[in-house]
Amino acid sequence: DGGITQSPKYLFRKEGQNVTLSCEQNLNHDAMYWYRQDPGQGLRLIYYSQIVNDFQKGDIAEGYSVSREKKESFPLTVTSAQKNPTAFYLCASKIPGSTRGYTFGSGTRLTVV
Amino acid sequence: AQKITQTQPGMFVQEKEAVTLDCTYDTSDPSYGLFWYKQPSSGEMIFLIYQGSYDQQNATEGRYSLNFQKARKSANLVISASQLGDSAMYFCAMKTYNTDKLIFGTGTRLQVFP
Numbered sequence: 001d002g003g004i005t006q007s008p009k010y011l012f013r014k015e016g017q018n019v020t021l022s023c024e025q026n027l028n029h030d031a032m033y034w035y036r037q038d039p040g041q042g043l044r045l046i047y048y049s050q051i052v053n054d055f056q057k058g059d060i061a062e063g064y065s066v067s068r069e070k071k072e073s074f075p076l077t078v079t080s081a082q083k084n085p086t087a088f089y090l091c092a093s094k095i096p097g098s099t100r101g102y103t104f105g106s107g108t109r110l111t112v113v
Numbered sequence: 114a115q116k117i118t119q120t121q122p123g124m125f126v127q128e129k130e131a132v133t134l135d136c137t138y139d140t141s142d143p144s145y146g147l148f149w150y151k152q153p154s155s156g157e158m159i160f161l162i163y164q165g166s167y168d169q170q171n172a173t174e175g176r177y178s179l180n181f182q183k184a185r186k187s188a189n190l191v192i193s194a195s196q197l198g199d200s201a202m203y204f205c206a207m208k209t210y211n212t213d214k215l216i217f218g219t220g221t222r223l224q225v226f227p
Contacts, residue, residue: 031213040122042204043217050213058214088156092215102148102215104158 002027004105006091011110013078013085021076021108023091029103030095032074036060037088037107046089049074078110085112115140117205117218124223126195133180134190134221136205144210147188149179152202152220161203164188195225 004025013019023032031050035043045058049068063082068074074093078085091105116139126132138147149161164172164179172179180189192199205218 033215035217040219042117042119042219043206045214045216048214090156090158092158102160104150107156109156 004091004093004103006089006105006108008108009106011108013110013112015112016080018080019078019085019110021078021089021091021110023074023076023105024072025074025091025093025103025105026072027093027103028071029093030071031093032068033092033094033102034058034064034066034074034076035090035092037090043090046076085110115142115207115209115216117207117216119205119218119221121221122219124221126192126223126225128197128225128227129194131191131193132195132223134192134203134205134223136188136190136218138186138188138205138207140207140209142209142211146208146210147179147181148206148208148215149177149188149190150204150206151199152204154201158204162190192223197225197227199223200225 007022033048034046037043044060046064047066049055065077088109090107092102094102118137145166147164151159162172162174162177162179164181171181176193178191202220204220206215208215
């Protein structure tokens, strides 16, 4: 079955360490997105990519980096520059220009201690 | 600026009753789409219903309907015949056609009791 895989489900890191969250899709979607979710704040867009080797900053890109070397993969690195990295991270994908069809992964809960 | 507002942090409804979750939006773009997603405690976002700004009819998907009032910029979700499994967070979201970004509200936690 097609879908988005985010791994791991739970991730723990020490403060000051970079950490990379995985997002893989087999839907053949060109566009991919990373969102951050904090309690009471809904989802906020971190980065998005509409095509391989291209990506744009979202509303809260500071302290994060991404790459898009393959259509299927859009990993997110939470760097030590991110002041408050503990959050729930969701990856999504869709067909560009489609008015519907956003598909979400099941998320990664990152805890920095 | 584009914005989605959900003013109900939490709602309670009895099983088999209908419930309305409120959503207002703000955009200057005449072409946009409105979405509702359900997020159970497991975390995944489940698409429920979509309404385009030029759609003449209110969207319906099974027990879900969207009460779209364009002049008031509201897109309320109506769940009929609530079930215990409907207990979850519900998010309203918007995408304008000149961007490729989905903007979310802060969500409403719905609890269905027997």
